[in-house]
Amino acid sequence: MGTRHVAERPNPGQRTESSGRSEAISLEDAQLVVEVQNGHPEAYGTLVERYQDRVFNACWRIVGNLEDARDLTQDAFLKGFEGLAGFRGESGFYTWIFRVAVNLALSHRRSSRTRRTISLDQTGGAEGTQAEALSQRMRDEGHRRREELADGVALRGKVVEALQTLDADHRAVLVLRDIEGFDYRRIAEILGIAIGTVKSRLFRARMAVRDAVTPPIEQGSAEQGSGRS
Amino acid sequence: MTAVEREKLGEWLSAYADGELNAEQNAIIERLLVEDEEVRHRLDELRAVSRMVFDLPRHGAPPSILQDIRRQTERDALLGDAEDDRASVPGQSRYGMRLLATAALLAVVVTGGLWMYGVLPGRPLPPGSSVAHNTSKSEEALDGLRESESPESSLSDGSAAPGAVVADARFGKQADLATLEQRISRRAPSEELVNHPFANEMNVVTLTYATDRDRDGSLAVLTDRLRAASVEELAIDPSKPDAPQGGVFIKGRAGVNFVGPQDRQVLVRLPKNQVESLVREIDSQADVDARMQVGPIAAHGRDQVHQLAAAISRGDFSVPSEDPARPAIGGEAEALGDLLVALNIDKHADWLAPGGAPDTGDTGLAPPREAGERDSRNETATPERNGVSLPGGTLEKQSSDGASAEDSLDAKSKRSARGRERGGRSTATAEAPTEQALPPSPESAASGARDDARPEAASETAATDDEHEIKDESPAKEPTVLPVLPDRPSLAARRLAEVRQQVMTREPTAPIDASDADASDAGASDANASDANASDANASASGAFVTLVIQLVSREPARPAPPPADLKLPAAQGTPNHKPLDKVKAN
Secondary structure, X not given: OOEOXXXXXXXOOEXXXXXXXXXXXXXXXXXXXXXXXXXXXXXXXHHHHHHHHHHHHHHHHHXXXXXXXXXXXXXXXXXXXXHHHHOOOOOOHHXXXXXXXXXXXXXXXXXXXXXXXXXXXXXXXXXXXXXXXXXXXXXXXXXXXXXXXXXXXXHHHHHHHHHHHEOHHHHHHHHHHHHOXXXXXXXXXXXXXXXXXXXXXXXXXXXXXXXXXXXXXXXXXXXXXXXHO | OOHHHHHHHHXXXXXXXXOOOOHHHHHHHHHHHHHOHHHHHHHHHHHHHHHHHHOOOOEOOOHHHHXXXXXXXXXXXXXXXXXXXXXXXXXXXXXXXXXXXXXXXXXXXXXXXXXXXXXXXXXXOOOOOOOOOOHHHHHHHHHHHHHOOOHHHOOOOOOOOOOOOOOOHHHOOHHHHHHHHHHHHOOXXXXXXXXXXXXXXXXXXXXXXXXXXXXXXXXXXHHHHHHHOOHHHHOOOOOOOOOOOOOOOOOOOOOXXXXXXXXXXXXXXXXXXXXXXXXXHHHHHHOOOOEEEEOOEEEEHHHHHHHHHHHHHHOOOOEOOOOOOOOOEOOHHHHXXXXXXXXXXXXXXHHHOOOXXXXXXXXXXXXXXXXXXXXXXXXXXXXXXXXXXXXXOHHHHHOOOOOOHHHHHHHHHHHXXXXXXXXXXXXXXXXXXXXXXXXXXXXXXXXXXXXXOOOOXXXXXXXXOOOOEEEEOOOOOOOOOOOEOOOOOHHHHHHHHHHHHHHHHOOOOOOOOHHHHHHHHHOOOHHHHHHHHHHHHHHHHXXXXXXXXXEEXXXXXXOOOOOOOOOOOOOOOOOOOOOOHHHHHHO
């Protein structure tokens, strides 16, 4: 199971699916869904092929474990198949199957609790804001290996580590936005939360990752600047 | 700027980087970006983080995922789960599906349990079948099950772990169980599971559930009884002379086998000549709009299901084997689950749907069908709410609100006693296992009348028992050719031609006319009785058992098609007391 870049990877900055191509894919998806509902289960294979990479990758980034991600992906598609009869097409299949998968992944994550996570929803204490509280905690954890941030590999590892340190809810938002390129509305739909919550969680998650990967000196200068404003 | 304002600004900056702000917010941020270097810096940071996360390496999905999913969906399709029924399911909630699966499962399990112990005195058996219920032994087994219900054995809280039963040391099935569980855990193909080689098994009941919760919860009902039963009660060797000659019973060594949480099936292996009567039994209880599948051959609707079941019972059905190492099904080698029969039950969707059962008083049942109201056979499921009621079922009629499955068993036992008092078949067969051509009991006649009500029935039949009065004015109808399912997966495609040829030409499927139906229901045909006796003897001797897959399928209620002008259907008198499993379990 080698690492590879997934086809149709969204381009950061232009990652929301609003293009005509996406709409065409949605139409194709809808047709395939109808085919499955009409008794042609083989059509489901096309849907699986189309989205399995992205679903798998999202699951992987949420649970942080390839084996679990594999099982979750398979479970998600099988549950999707079982539930397809009730699928009304109010959202795209892509969104729908992601909802299934992410919910499975979140449930798995919450139930397994194999890693210590930090809740970003806790209040910030003296600093006053949740993001700052988290940043402080992340900084504390990150002091040990600051030197490793010198090269890109270490940086990537740090990002991964930071991701894994986030609690599942924040990680899911970050994965869905910055890896999968969903817009806020779809993220809210997938996770069943308000768009405002998406905004706040995404900001906190990004700030937590920033604090985990940015040398303290830069952080200090940035915060000094921030304090000035 | 306060901390809160900084937080809000950060959120806006983050959303700005994603293009998720409205015009007014955009204008504010852009003004700040022009005015404040620090805001620009924070925006750059946020974008950098977003880029770093985006640039993380990605894994493609392992190819095995697609393969496994295809295998699973193909299996579902082959068994009828994923195919034409699926189109008519929109709107059926998962909750409803679970309830449906659970409650239908209860019906099947209890039916199977009753069948196992031969306490269905009022139910018709296959023509002349040697389903010689050893009633006394069955009664003892049943009593043992009832009486041994103990707190320590109770798993009614749904905590029964998969394999709890078969792992019981009494069954001596640990080795086989471990193998099976390994296969399940690695998501082995269904064929492997179905053909799992259980040593010494002759009868297997395989219960499969939509979810783990359903499985654990509803299985507890059966588990309690199994665990409480003695080894002697369970480990019945059908090859022994004193063993019950017919019926499905759970053999201790086989135990209860699980296939996996993804499935919604109940697999019951039973002698071939039991298939027909079991189908009829389920039919009578669940008002099935059945679709039965044997290998690649599918029968749609009651007519064809009963026709196919009859063919199996007569032994004029076989499936060749493509594998030289495995002899063709139909001979000695069909002992272990080679013949796969799928029967869909889909009529409980309505009263099991969220929102509860239709208002039927305390029974929780749909109102009885009015006289002349047409049946829904050969159609998609038509719920009771749409005017089709459930016919009187043995199980449901005997359980009352708040009654447990155990109560149902108890009631069934009492009914059995009533049947014996009336000189019914059970006593006779117990006393004279070889005597098959017995007069029908009133109940069997009633059940027969229900079958007669189908299009193939030719004559008007009136049957009355203490609970039903059913009239049949259905005209005769030519049997329908068994079709193959369209767009069947490759397995069906491979075997289609030869199997179909065999089924249709080996012994031309005679029209199931009224006499056949009567004989079938009442066991009154000597000729058939002889055939069935021989068949049953062979079955017992050779282990010629089939696997009956009762698949629980949820469908959206479909509008019934206009009834044929010449078709009148019987009115089911009385209101069977169907009860969702969860209510039963609660007691």
